[in-house]
Amino acid sequence: MADLHIHTCLSPCGELEMAPRSIARAAVAAGIDWIAVADHNSGEMAAVMAVAAREAGLAFLYGMEVQTREDVHVLAYFDDEPGFRRFAQVVDKALPERANDPAVFGDQPVVDLEENIVRCEPRMLLNAVRLGFDEVVEEIERQGGLAVPAHVDREAFGLLAQLGFVPVGRTFCLVESVRGPLPPGFGDATRLCSSDAHRLEDIGRRVTRFTVAAPTLDEMRRAAAGEGGRSAVCHVRKEGTR
Amino acid sequence: MKLGELARDLGWETVVEGRGLDRDVSGGFVGDLLSHVLAGARPGEVWITIQHHANVVGVAQVADLAGVVLAHAVDVPDSVVAKAREAGVTVLRTGETSFVVCGKLYERGVGRRTC
Numbered sequence: 226m227a228d229l230h231i232h233t234c235l236s237p238c239g240e241l242e243m244a245p246r247s248i249a250r251a252a253v254a255a256g257i258d259w260i261a262v263a264d265h266n267s268g269e270m271a272a273v274m275a276v277a278a279r280e281a282g283l284a285f286l287y288g289m290e291v292q293t294r295e296d297v298h299v300l301a302y303f304d305d306e307p308g309f310r311r312f313a314q315v316v317d318k319a320l321p322e323r324a325n326d327p328a329v330f331g332d333q334p335v336v337d338l339e340e341n342i343v344r345c346e347p348r349m350l351l352n353a354v355r356l357g358f359d360e361v362v363e364e365i366e367r368q369g370g371l372a373v374p375a376h377v378d379r380e381a382f383g384l385l386a387q388l389g390f391v392p393v394g395r396t397f398c399l400v401e402s403v404r405g406p407l408p409p410g411f412g413d414a415t416r417l418c419s420s421d422a423h424r425l426e427d428i429g430r431r432v433t434r435f436t437v438a439a440p441t442l443d444e445m446r447r448a449a450a451g452e453g454g455r456s457a458v459c460h461v462r463k464e465g466t467r
Numbered sequence: 468m469k470l471g472e473l474a475r476d477l478g479w480e481t482v483v484e485g486r487g488l489d490r491d492v493s494g495g496f497v498g499d500l501l502s503h504v505l506a507g508a509r510p511g512e513v514w515i516t517i518q519h520h521a522n523v524v525g526v527a528q529v530a531d532l533a534g535v536v537l538a539h540a541v542d543v544p545d546s547v548v549a550k551a552r553e554a555g556v557t558v559l560r561t562g563e564t565s566f567v568v569c570g571k572l573y574e575r576g577v578g579r580r581t582c
Contacts, residue, residue: 295518295520357544358520359520359546386500386502386503387501387502388501388502388522389504389505389522389525389526390501390522392520392522393521393525
């Protein structure tokens with residue numbers, strides 16, 4: 226059972242309670258055994274989350290929720306840290322310098338395993354990076370990752386709202402939606418359900434049950450294609466529009 | 468008024484000539500959310516946007532717009548130029564803001580109701 230879209234305390238609007246070990250504990254309590262955190266435009270919490278996940282016996286993917294120049298949110302997933310790091314550096318360089326306003330979005334703390342604040346990200350993370358949707362998807366793939374359009378059935382920051390339709394010639398094996406089945410235009414893509422949790426109690430409210438040989442990107446792709454008895458099936462435990 | 472005349476009067480750069488310059492402009496639409504433009508723009512209108520993903524061309528085509536004006540001096544990617552050439556969609560460009568472009572169009576009577 227996987228929840229592959231969880232925000233940490235680093236994300237704007239992410240509650241301070243979203244610390245690595247707390248997230249891992251909440252995931253275990255929700256019956257989840259595979260997680261990914263996907264902070265907005267930052268991979269700074271990934272390494273510590275990998276440790277917390279391992280400690281709790283959870284499978285882990287490196288993730289990020291990138292906001293493209295067109296204000297489309299795209300999830301980037303990686304098996305390996307080097308590929309993820311390279312991708313995260315590209316995003317970091319493309320993030321505008323505009324300062325975060327803590328009064329509006331809260332502080333953006335990077336914390337360690339013991340919840341000590343290491344630093345606060347001064348730039349506004351909920352902002353569009355200077356890379357177009359196609360550039361972001363291509364960079365994810367170049368670094369060996371998997372691109373998944375986020376919450377495509379949502380008005381705010383969804384692919385269809387921002388870009389009208391799926392760019393011609395672009396296909397995805399997994400696409401995240403929040404409310405229901407995938408809208409038309411995504412071809413044979415399989416729906417991915419995740420909580421998009423910004424607070425502990427939301428972890429696991431939407432999950433995907435993967436029947437796979439191992440918790441890897443390759444197996445996710447095969448599950449999306451229904452290869453050899455593999456599958457990816459959505460379970461919505463608690464309705465929500467976010 | 469024809470799109471070509473407006474382009475000349477207002478000093479817009481022609482990125483892709485397309486088939487729209489001779490069309491009468493029936494009105495204007497401004498927006499950067501392509502789903503919103505698809506839902507709201509009407510045939511023959513000129514569309515002002517800062518969005519410059521190649522899907523802009525598809526939207527202009529589907530909505531049968533007279534042409535697209537890319538405002539704010541955005542960089543036009545090759546993918547937009549290639550798609551617009553293929554589809555015959557007129558793409559213009561200006562350094563002015565969407566707000567100013569709309570104001571100038573309105574001054575010239577575009578989208579203004581006459582009674």
